[in-house]
Amino acid sequence: xxxxxxxxxxxxxxxxxxxxxxxxxxxxxxxxxxxxxxxxxxxxxxxxxxxxxxxxxxxxxxxxxxxxxxxxxxxxxxxxxxxxxxxxxxxxxxxxxxxxxxxxxxxxxxxxxxxxxxxxxxxxxxxxxxxxxxxxxxxxxxxxxxxxxxxxxxxxxxxxxxxxxxxxxxxxxx
Amino acid sequence: xxxxxxxxxxxxxxxxxxxxxxxxxxxxxxxxxxxxxxxxxxxxxxxxxxxxxxxxxxxxxxxxxxxxxxxxxxxxxxxxxxxxxxxxxxxxxxxxxxxxxxxxxxxxxxxxxxxxxxxxxxxxxxxxxxxxxxxxxxxxxxxxxxxxxxxxxxxxxxxxxxxxxxxxxxxxxxxxxxxxxxxxxxxxxxxxxxxxxxxxxxxxxxxxxxxxxxxxxxxxxxxxxxxxxxxxxxxx
Numbered sequence: 001x002x003x004x005x006x007x008x009x010x011x012x013x014x015x016x017x018x019x020x021x022x023x024x025x026x027x028x029x030x031x032x033x034x035x036x037x038x039x040x041x042x043x044x045x046x047x048x049x050x051x052x053x054x055x056x057x058x059x060x061x062x063x064x065x066x067x068x069x070x071x072x073x074x075x076x077x078x079x080x081x082x083x084x085x086x087x088x089x090x091x092x093x094x095x096x097x098x099x100x101x102x103x104x105x106x107x108x109x110x111x112x113x114x115x116x117x118x119x120x121x122x123x124x125x126x127x128x129x130x131x132x133x134x135x136x137x138x139x140x141x142x143x144x145x146x147x148x149x150x151x152x153x154x155x156x157x158x159x160x161x162x163x164x165x166x167x168x169x170x171x172x173x174x
Numbered sequence: 175x176x177x178x179x180x181x182x183x184x185x186x187x188x189x190x191x192x193x194x195x196x197x198x199x200x201x202x203x204x205x206x207x208x209x210x211x212x213x214x215x216x217x218x219x220x221x222x223x224x225x226x227x228x229x230x231x232x233x234x235x236x237x238x239x240x241x242x243x244x245x246x247x248x249x250x251x252x253x254x255x256x257x258x259x260x261x262x263x264x265x266x267x268x269x270x271x272x273x274x275x276x277x278x279x280x281x282x283x284x285x286x287x288x289x290x291x292x293x294x295x296x297x298x299x300x301x302x303x304x305x306x307x308x309x310x311x312x313x314x315x316x317x318x319x320x321x322x323x324x325x326x327x328x329x330x331x332x333x334x335x336x337x338x339x340x341x342x343x344x345x346x347x348x349x350x351x352x353x354x355x356x357x358x359x360x361x362x363x364x365x366x367x368x369x370x371x372x373x374x375x376x377x378x379x380x381x382x383x384x385x386x387x388x389x390x391x392x393x394x395x396x397x398x399x400x401x402x403x404x405x406x407x408x409x410x
């Protein structure tokens with residue numbers, strides 16, 4: 001996720017202080033990874049330098065956390081362009097598990113056990129996410145579902161590969 | 175999400191040892207083991223034709239294994255007569271299947287009340303309890319409709335209500351979300367898990383869907399008629 005664009009987007013509803021921005025970000029998007037104050041201020045400094053935000057006011061007391069930021073017209077255009085551009089789909093072509101399976105076949109180890117161990121680990125995480133989803137709010141449900149669908153796709157690959165191990169063994173050991 | 179090691183009773187409510195079953199020359203189970211405790215949900219997974227459903231049918235006393243033992247609360251299923259096993263299925267077990275399990279001639283309310291009626295409950299009492307279960311499964315308004323008049327997701331909730339209405343000790347669910355879209359499947363699993371947790375029912379959940387299996391406490395993988403529960407990290 002682009003922190004800069006997200007903070008800019010959060011500024012669209014009105015000017016905010018740095019600490020206020022951090023709180024808004026953490027509440028909506030920082031479920032597992034809350035922002036550090038340092039990240040907020042370095043990002044705001046960059047946005048300021050690029051003319052995407054401006055300082056709307058400074059509270060007495062000094063320090064960067066006292067600045068109130070507002071989005072500029074250039075900032076608005078930037079957010080709009082970011083939202084309109086599709087994210088590049090992850091190609092998922094660098095697969096450590098594939099490497100492990102092939103190496104196991106090449107060295108006469110059990111590739112099936114590698115796949116089974118991975119399946120158990122995937123399901124363990126899926127259980128954890130399902131529990132979190134059931135206990136969480138609607139935002140948690142959507143975030144966990146996103147992860148669950150990806151893990152499910154991995155599991156389908158594991159199953160398909162398990163069903164094709166003989167073919168793969170013949171190929172790699174030919 | 176129904177149990178954990180500290181709350182489970184030490185003796186399994188249902189167990190199977192070295193089950194063998196063949197259909198003609200085709201082996202379906204070839205030494206399968208299984209156990210489940212009260213309050214636990216166990217997912218039975220595996221490729222198509224691996225023996226998942228045969229395992230479920232043997233555990234539920236629907237099919238007699240060729241060899242091996244199934245025990246329900248310490249009692250051997252194979253030592254029971256047909257009538258005794260039928261009574262067990264009616265009174266102690268609940269079933270949810272993928273398709274076609276509701277009686278089309280009965281209303282949804284009558285379908286849910288059916289296990290209670292078969293166990294001898296009076297019509298009024300049975301239907302009052304059935305109505306409470308329909309409400310719990312968020313389909314209270316369907317009571318007067320017949321299965322042909324409700325959607326797949328609604329019908330499956332009615333089926334879950336029917337499986338749980340008699341508060342069985344074991345629920346057998348064979349691909350309970352297999353015919354549903356993601357949203358409906360998800361909700362059916364949430365409701366099934368919550369209801370089973372409350373009644374401390376053990377759930378044997380046959381599924382090929384990992385997201386459904388993720389509602390279980392642990393999984394058993396069936397491959398070529400054999401079960402695999404613990405996977406060693408040793409790959410040699």
